[in-house]
Amino acid sequence: xxxxxxxxTQQTLRRRRMxxxxxxxxxxxxxxxxxxxxxxxGDEDAKGDSxxxxxxxxxxxxxxxxxxxxxxxxxxxxxxxxxxxxxxxxAVTTSEDDENRVQSIxxxxxxxxxxxxxxxxxxxxxxxxxxxxxxxxxxxxxxIATVDYLxxxxxxxxxxxxxTVTSVNNPEVYAxxxxxxxxxNGLVPASQPxxxxxxxxxxxxxxxxxxxxVPVKNDxxxxxxxxxxxxxxxxxxxxxxxxxxxxxxxESAFNKLSEAAANQGLDIYLSSGFRSYDTQARIYxxxxxxxxxxxxxxxxxxxxYSEHQTGLAIDVNSIDDSFAGTPESEWLASHAHEYGFIIRxxxxxxxxxxxxxxxxxxxxxxxxxxxxxxxxxLTLEEFLGIDSEYxx
Numbered sequence: 001x002x003x004x005x006x007x008x009t010q011q012t013l014r015r016r017r018m019x020x021x022x023x024x025x026x027x028x029x030x031x032x033x034x035x036x037x038x039x040x041x042g043d044e045d046a047k048g049d050s051x052x053x054x055x056x057x058x059x060x061x062x063x064x065x066x067x068x069x070x071x072x073x074x075x076x077x078x079x080x081x082x083x084x085x086x087x088x089x090x091a092v093t094t095s096e097d098d099e100n101r102v103q104s105i106x107x108x109x110x111x112x113x114x115x116x117x118x119x120x121x122x123x124x125x126x127x128x129x130x131x132x133x134x135x136x137x138x139x140x141x142x143x144i145a146t147v148d149y150l151x152x153x154x155x156x157x158x159x160x161x162x163x164t165v166t167s168v169n170n171p172e173v174y175a176x177x178x179x180x181x182x183x184x185n186g187l188v189p190a191s192q193p194x195x196x197x198x199x200x201x202x203x204x205x206x207x208x209x210x211x212x213x214v215p216v217k218n219d220x221x222x223x224x225x226x227x228x229x230x231x232x233x234x235x236x237x238x239x240x241x242x243x244x245x246x247x248x249x250x251e252s253a254f255n256k257l258s259e260a261a262a263n264q265g266l267d268i269y270l271s272s273g274f275r276s277y278d279t280q281a282r283i284y285x286x287x288x289x290x291x292x293x294x295x296x297x298x299x300x301x302x303x304x305y306s307e308h309q310t311g312l313a314i315d316v317n318s319i320d321d322s323f324a325g326t327p328e329s330e331w332l333a334s335h336a337h338e339y340g341f342i343i344r345x346x347x348x349x350x351x352x353x354x355x356x357x358x359x360x361x362x363x364x365x366x367x368x369x370x371x372x373x374x375x376x377x378l379t380l381e382e383f384l385g386i387d388s389e390y391x392x
Contacts, residue, residue: 099130102167110320111178113282114145114155121152122177124165132169139163145179158183160290180286223310226384229365230310233381233388234354237304238277244311246274250340250364254314257339266328271360272315275308299356302390307344312364314341323360333359337374340367349379354388 107122114120126133137147141161147153153163158181166174224236232238254270261268275283281303287296307313316323316332323329333343341362345355363380365373373383381388 099128100132100169102126102131102133102170102173103128105165105167105173105175107165107175107177109177109318110175111180112153113180113182113286114153115182116155116157116184119152119154121150122165124151124175126167126173134168136166136168136171137163138166139179144181153177153179155179155181157181182282226386229369229380229384230312231380231384231386232301232305232307232310233386234301234305234390235387238309240277240304242309243276244274246314247311247364250312250314253340253364257336257341260335260339261328261331264331266331268316268328268332270314271317271319272308273313274311275306277303277309280304280306280309297354297390298350299358301355305390307361307363313344314362314364315358316360316362319360324357329359332362336362337370338367340364340370342370342373342380344380346379349382352379352381352388 104127106125106127109122112120112122124135126135135149135151137149137151139145139147139153139161140163141159142156144157144159144161145153145155145163147163151163151165160181161179163177163179164174165176221239223238223242224231251273258268258270280301284296284300284302287300290296301307308315317326317328336342341364343359344361344363345353345358347357347359350356364370365380373380376383
């Protein structure tokens, strides 16, 4: 007996058509989304390529501790800022926060004076500390001084060279130390060529200066006191045999100043205190060899005319322009007098003091006198009514 055919109702047909239509709509949506995603990815790639071609600027500053030379050069990709501390430091800042790339290198010193056979090592700080901090050390003249992979600098013969530490992670970032190796007389040889690389990025500039050291005699037979204040400047010298060492009262006052700064979360430390006549002679003549006497006189005292020989002057932290504008520098300018010190060579007073701005150089006068000078807004020369000019 034949089977009866099952009839499909209109309701079932409508349900099937709706299901098929829903599937088709879903497929269309998937296709549109896939096409849109592909187009969007292409735009992002194009945008990324475009951003990588933007132009940046390198600002390069090259100097020995207090003698800057600045130049600007256009380059590609990122913004590179090279700042100087002593011999040379470069730092790179990109427009994007990159925690895996070294951005700057700082050293504990940027110039040093060694006798033959001496060894020293600057401590290195690379930032950010999340990057690969591997260092590469090189000497510009290994016959004068060598450097090992840890940064130990060893003096071999008299002369001047530069030791460079470079970030392996980012070779555009580096710092340099100027190494002065003294001869048996305690001097860098006269007519010693001094070469410094201003930038390893995009352009290299080499400066060579050859001069002869100029000996300076100090005819002062007795220290000079004005209003009870011992004076050492370009007009008033000290005897060559004046050798008091660092004054104990000055040292004690500085320790109190340093402790007060530490209580504010600041780090102010003594980098240079007393210097004898002979030590100052070596330092000054080295600068004259490197830069000529006229330039050296703007930032280094002739032997017998240095405040450091009084035992009442202290240089703090980094003895160079990098100290200016730091929290420590600003605190020192505002509070040094409270502990008996003044900023001896203020900004804008170069023609009066005879020296460029040195925010790191403080002079002890005692709390009462330092506060008087601070409140007056005058330099010590203006306060005492004296000048500061070499007579020759």
